[in-house]
Amino acid sequence: MPRTIWSGAISFxxxxxxxxxxxxxxxxxxxxxxxxxxDMGRVRVRKICDLEGREIPQSEIGKGYEYAKDQxxxxxxxxxQDLPLxxxxxxxxxxxxxxxxxxxxxxxxxxxxxxxxxxxxKPYKLLRQALARSxxxxxxxxxxxxxxxxxxxxxRDDAIVLHAMRWPDEVRDPAAVDPPHETVxxxxxxxxxxxxxxxxxxxxxxxxxxxxYTDALARIIESKREDKPLPEAPEPEQPGKVLDLMAxxxxxxxxxxxxxxxxxDVHEMPKKTAKKQPAKKTTKKTAARxxxxx
Numbered sequence: 001m002p003r004t005i006w007s008g009a010i011s012f013x014x015x016x017x018x019x020x021x022x023x024x025x026x027x028x029x030x031x032x033x034x035x036x037x038x039d040m041g042r043v044r045v046r047k048i049c050d051l052e053g054r055e056i057p058q059s060e061i062g063k064g065y066e067y068a069k070d071q072x073x074x075x076x077x078x079x080x081q082d083l084p085l086x087x088x089x090x091x092x093x094x095x096x097x098x099x100x101x102x103x104x105x106x107x108x109x110x111x112x113x114x115x116x117x118x119x120x121x122k123p124y125k126l127l128r129q130a131l132a133r134s135x136x137x138x139x140x141x142x143x144x145x146x147x148x149x150x151x152x153x154x155x156r157d158d159a160i161v162l163h164a165m166r167w168p169d170e171v172r173d174p175a176a177v178d179p180p181h182e183t184v185x186x187x188x189x190x191x192x193x194x195x196x197x198x199x200x201x202x203x204x205x206x207x208x209x210x211x212x213y214t215d216a217l218a219r220i221i222e223s224k225r226e227d228k229p230l231p232e233a234p235e236p237e238q239p240g241k242v243l244d245l246m247a248x249x250x251x252x253x254x255x256x257x258x259x260x261x262x263x264x265d266v267h268e269m270p271k272k273t274a275k276k277q278p279a280k281k282t283t284k285k286t287a288a289r290x291x292x293x294x
């Protein structure tokens with residue numbers, strides 16, 4: 001069972017569901033420390049007081065807000081826990097909306113909401129079944145770690161998951177990255193759709209969706225530990241210049257199908273059709289010349 005991150009309740013109208021929160025994800029990446037390379041001594045970050053010039057133990061360290069250059073307001077953890085906010089003790093559901101109405105860029109990390117004791121079992125199951133039948137997600141407000149946030153409650157199998165959400169003003173306008181304004185043809189769009197179809201699948205199971213970076217890093221560490229030659233890195237493929245977009249799409253479809261053991265020539269990409277030239281109009285003078293020559 002993952003450790004409890006936060007304890008409180010889900011507030012659903014007048015229904016209160018005591019819960020505790022556990023992380024829904026794990027980090028399996030390899031972690032590094034910093035070392036002095038000359039003697040491999042561990043390099044650590046020490047916390048030094050600017051005024052006293054000495055290292056301070058964690059028991060003497062607290063939070064503070066710099067109200068002015070010469071004025072710091074100290075805030076204790078107990079004061080943060082007792083904020084005058086209803087969301088400091090509860091995840092308050094504000095509304096129910098279709099999941100499709102939420103921009104995915106606003107959805108962040110996820111947590112499992114676990115019913116706290118037998119008294120929470122029935123209302124927890126009630127909310128879970130109501131969410132399942134409505135096909136909607138709940139939008140809630142909660143306060144953790146010194147800030148209030150929006151959250152999205154959804155189902156994952158039999159568990160209710162809380163996803164942290166970003167506030168609208170935390171998401172930058174797409175215009176900030178200046179998206180390109182090029183024109184593409186209908187044939188090119190159809191070609192891209194054909195490529196997407198050749199790469200479509202029903203799940204994310206397979207070696208192409210596994211963490212190859214961590215596996216390669218583990219092999220390097222093991223080789224160095226055993227004083228063996230490092231594994232050779234594969235030669236990276238050099239991306240070619242896209243001179244003909246349709247040709248690149250066609251070749252991509254063939255490669256995708258070949259990698260899945262399919263016939264690469266089953267469906268051909270849409271070909272550009274030549275525009276028909278308008279028929280030349282026959283004038284009265286031309287017709288008259290033709291009749292005289294006859």
